[in-house]
Amino acid sequence: MKKIGTLCCTILLMVLWSCKDSGPKPRFLPPSTGGINSLMVVMDTELWKGTVGDRIRQHFAAPVLGLPQGEPKFTITQIPPQVFRGATTYSRSVLFVEQDSASLAHIKTDVYAKPQKVAVVKGVEDTDLLNGLDSLASMAISSFKKVEIAEAQKRFTRSLSKDKAFQEEFGIQLKVPSLYTVGKREKNFVWMDIQIPKGTMNIIAYTMPKNSFSNDSTFVEDIVKMRDSIGKKYVPGPYENTFMMTEKAFAPYVFPARIGGKKAAEVRGIWEINGYPMAGPFLTYIINDEENDRKLILEGFTFAPSEEKRNYMFELEAILKTIDFNSQPEG
Structure with a gap:
């Protein structure tokens, strides 16, 4: 009987361990890419050429304060949604703008790569997209800047001065x-x-x-x-x-x-x-x-x-x- 009890305990532990192993595993995310202060804007090209694109440039390509000449906050690359696949999704800072049946504006973290910030703005009409951009822009710029600062620090901390x-x-x-x-x-x-x-x-x-x-x-x-x-x-x-x-x-x-x-x-x-x-x-x-x-x-x-x-x-x-x-x- 004692041997049977020991065997039952062993089987139970194996079952529990198996259940533990079969749980959801962390999803692998590739390292994010891109130059410092680069921003990938994913949106329809016709939208980009119109008032919605103008509003994006107004917020995200505004001149950096305190520089002698006008230089934009971010260097923007715009691509249509159908091109946003594979390596392009690894961009560190992404703004996704799309006409949709629902209106929303929020920021996601580490969606396709890590570290990564993805700002998403959706709306039915252009006015919905414009309102979403206006409401989210300052928060998105702050989030993008933090991830860019962290990337800049990561790059130069590989070799630091020893001077005290x-x-x-x-x-x-x-x-x-x-x-x-x-x-x-x-x-x-x-x-x-x-x-x-x-x-x-x-x-x-x-x-x-x-x-x-x-x-x-x-x-x-x-x-x-x-x-x-x-x-x-x-x-x-x-x-x-x-x-x-x-x-x-x-x-x-x-x-x-x-x-x-x-x-x-x-x-x-x-x-x-x-x-x-x-x-x-x-x-x-x-x-x-x-x-x-x-x-x-x-x-x-x-x-x-x-x-x-x-x-x-x-x-x-x-x-x-x-x-x-x-x-x-x-x-």
């Missing part, structure tokens, strides 16, 4: 590609840069007192004064008495942000060299680092005359967003 200047000076870790080198380091200031075909990409960091920018009514003006004073002290131009400053003709754009788990202000605009014809875009994060009683400033700026600068600035943004405050200064 940011850690030693500010107690932070920043994932900076290995080709960047420290060009200047002083107390409370670090500057790393990289040569690009026709110029440079740059990252600088410094701190300000905790109570800086206490007056909301002069916030933008105070940001400009801060940048100009730092530029005059640390970022010289090609000749004596020339230095980096904020472009005088236009005030920078300022947005609320969150970076490294902390509240921040995001500032985008154009820098120029005082007294010399050089200029380019900058992106600044003013971070409320309350634990350390300071404002931490991270900035990326590019000099690339006659070149498109959107992807350069996007890479700098991706680098700055890797900030980790869990590291402490050494010594």
Whole structure:
């Protein structure tokens, strides 16, 4: 009897294990593809040529703020639905627009590949599609940007700089590609840069007192004064008495942000060299680092005359967003 009981237990365990194995298995998804900031738009070509296509371009090909020349948020490729098969479905960011008996607008994750965001807009009439695009555009752009930032970070984190200047000076870790080198380091200031075909990409960091920018009514003006004073002290131009400053003709754009788990202000605009014809875009994060009683400033700026600068600035943004405050200064 004891042997029979043991046999029954063994059979029962085998049955349970078999049931466990026969459950639904995770679906394999190929890695997503595409250039940084590329968007696959899947829709009928006639729709693309009309008002619906115009509205898509209005939202998703709008100029990036803070660049000297107009460059679109996304580089768009449009294909009809019947061509959307095989490798084309692996695009990282996809907008699917279709006339349908039901109206809907939503965002799906990892449908055909991984990582992937697919924004879907359907409607009976063109007006339904236009309304769906208007309601979904800001959320879709944010979702696409997040997946693109993650992809940019994935690409450059394969080979990172081992320099500890940011850690030693500010107690932070920043994932900076290995080709960047420290060009200047002083107390409370670090500057790393990289040569690009026709110029440079740059990252600088410094701190300000905790109570800086206490007056909301002069916030933008105070940001400009801060940048100009730092530029005059640390970022010289090609000749004596020339230095980096904020472009005088236009005030920078300022947005609320969150970076490294902390509240921040995001500032985008154009820098120029005082007294010399050089200029380019900058992106600044003013971070409320309350634990350390300071404002931490991270900035990326590019000099690339006659070149498109959107992807350069996007890479700098991706680098700055890797900030980790869990590291402490050494010594």
